[in-house]
Amino acid sequence: MSQNRRTWLKQSAFAALGITVSLNSLGGEDYLPKDLRTLLPDPKAGLVNLGSNENPYGLSPLAKKAISDLINSSHRYQYNIPHVQLFKKQLADYLGVTTDHLLLTPGSGEGLNLLARHYSKGNLVTANPTFGILPNTAKKIGVQVKEIPLDNQKVHDLPALLQAIDSNTAQVYICNPANPTGTVLHPDALRSFCEEASKRTVVTLDEAYLEFLDPPFNQSMLPLVLKGNKNIVILRTFSKIHAMAGLRVGYILADPATINELKENYFGNSNFCMSALSLTAAMASLKDPAHSTTSKKLNAAARQYTQDALKKAGFDFIPSSTNFIYFNLKNYQGDFAADMLAKNIVLRSSEQPDGKWGRVSIGTLEEMKIFIKTMETMRFS
Numbered sequence: 380m381s382q383n384r385r386t387w388l389k390q391s392a393f394a395a396l397g398i399t400v401s402l403n404s405l406g407g408e409d410y411l412p413k414d415l416r417t418l419l420p421d422p423k424a425g426l427v428n429l430g431s432n433e434n435p436y437g438l439s440p441l442a443k444k445a446i447s448d449l450i451n452s453s454h455r456y457q458y459n460i461p462h463v464q465l466f467k468k469q470l471a472d473y474l475g476v477t478t479d480h481l482l483l484t485p486g487s488g489e490g491l492n493l494l495a496r497h498y499s500k501g502n503l504v505t506a507n508p509t510f511g512i513l514p515n516t517a518k519k520i521g522v523q524v525k526e527i528p529l530d531n532q533k534v535h536d537l538p539a540l541l542q543a544i545d546s547n548t549a550q551v552y553i554c555n556p557a558n559p560t561g562t563v564l565h566p567d568a569l570r571s572f573c574e575e576a577s578k579r580t581v582v583t584l585d586e587a588y589l590e591f592l593d594p595p596f597n598q599s600m601l602p603l604v605l606k607g608n609k610n611i612v613i614l615r616t617f618s619k620i621h622a623m624a625g626l627r628v629g630y631i632l633a634d635p636a637t638i639n640e641l642k643e644n645y646f647g648n649s650n651f652c653m654s655a656l657s658l659t660a661a662m663a664s665l666k667d668p669a670h671s672t673t674s675k676k677l678n679a680a681a682r683q684y685t686q687d688a689l690k691k692a693g694f695d696f697i698p699s700s701t702n703f704i705y706f707n708l709k710n711y712q713g714d715f716a717a718d719m720l721a722k723n724i725v726l727r728s729s730e731q732p733d734g735k736w737g738r739v740s741i742g743t744l745e746e747m748k749i750f751i752k753t754m755e756t757m758r759f760s
C-alpha cells in the first residue's frame with residue numbers, strides 16, 4: 380500500500396472515531412478497536428508512541444509479581460473488598476493521611492470527570508492551554524469555563540487566575556506541573572494562591588506529574604488539606620511515575636467532609652470499580668521506591684538529551700520539568716501530528732492563539748534519538 384493511502388486510511392479511521400486528524404484527543408493506539416488498530420503502524424515494526432506521557436520503562440518487577448500471584452483468585456468478587464480496604468490503608472499510611480481523606484478512582488481522569496460534575500453550579504476558572512478532561516467535561520454539561528492564558532513563559536498566571544474568580548465561581552482547576560507545557564509553579568507562590576483562592580471557591584490541584592520534580596518544586600499542596608482546608612482538592616495517579624497507565628488507579632485527596640460529599644455524587648461503588656489486580660500492583664509499586672527513582676533518573680537523562688538536540692537543531696521549546704516537552708512548530712504547514720504518525724511517531728500537536736505547538740512525551744533514550752532524527756526530516760519554513 381502506498382504511504383499516502385496508508386496515511387489516508389489512518390486519518391479516516393481517526394475521523395470515524397471522532398478523533399481529529401492531529402491526534403489532539405488520541406489517548407494511545409490501544410484506545411482503538413482492534414480492526415482500526417491494524418491501520419496503525421505495527422509497534423513491532425517501529426511505532427514510537429510518544430503521545431500520552433506514559434512511563435516507557437514498564438511496571439515495577441514487584442508489581443508484575445503481585446499481579447501474577449493474584450491472577451488465580453481474580454474470578455472471585457470477594458477479593459476486591461479486602462484489596463480496596465488494604466490498599467486505602469497502605470496508601471493513607473504512605474501519604475500520612477487517614478483513609479477518610481481518600482477517594483479511589485479508576486485513573487485520575489475519572490476523578491476529574493467527577494469533580495467537573497460535582498462543582499457544576501457555577502463557573503470554572505482554569506488556564507489555557509491545560510489538561511483537557513475537567514474543562515471539557517464542564518463545557519459538555521453547560522458550565523461556563525473562564526480560560527486564562529498562560530503567561531509568556533507558559534506558566535500559570537496566578538494573579539490573573541485569582542482575578543478571574545467571581546461570586547459565581549464553583550471551582551478553579553490548576554494542573555501543576557502543567558500539561559501540556561511541562562512548566563511548574565514555585566510551591567510558595569502556589570500555596571499563597573491556594574490560601575487566597577480557597578477562601579472564595581474550591582481549588583482543584585492536579586498533581587499527576589509531581590513525582591518528576593526536584594526539590595523544592597516537588598512539594599504537594601496536601602499539607603493545606605491536612606490543616607483542615609475543605610476547599611482544597613488534590614488528584615494523583617499511578618499512571619505516570621508508577622508506569623500503570625493501563626491499570627487505572629487514581630485517587631482524590633481532600634478533607635474527610637469533602638470526600639464524603641464527593642462519594643455521594645459518585646455513581647460507581649468504589650469497592651467494585653477498582654480491580655484487585657490493579658490495586659495489588661499499586662501496593663507493590665509503593666514498596667519499590669527504587670523503580671520510581673530509576674524511572675525519574677532515566678526520564679531526566681532522556682529529557683536532557685532531547686532538549687539539547689532540539690536546541691542544536693534550532694527549535695524553540697519550553698524547558699520541561701516533566702516527562703514531556705512542548706515545542707513551537709514555527710510555520711509548519713499541515714497537520715504536524717498526522718505527518719509524524721506517517722513516519723511512525725505518535726505525538727500531539729495543536730493550534731493555539733500564539734501559533735502551532737507540539738507535545739512529545741519523553742520515551743527511552745533510543746526512542747528520543749529516533750524522534751530527533753525524524754524531526755530533522757520535517758520541513759519547517
Ligand SMILES: Cc1ncc(COP(=O)(O)O)c(C=O)c1O
Nearest residue numbers: 486487488510558587616618629
Ligand atoms: C495532568 C493529567 N491529569 C490526569 C491524567 C489522567 O491520567 P489517568 O486517568 O491515567 O490517571 C493525565 C493523563 O495524561 C494527565 O496528564
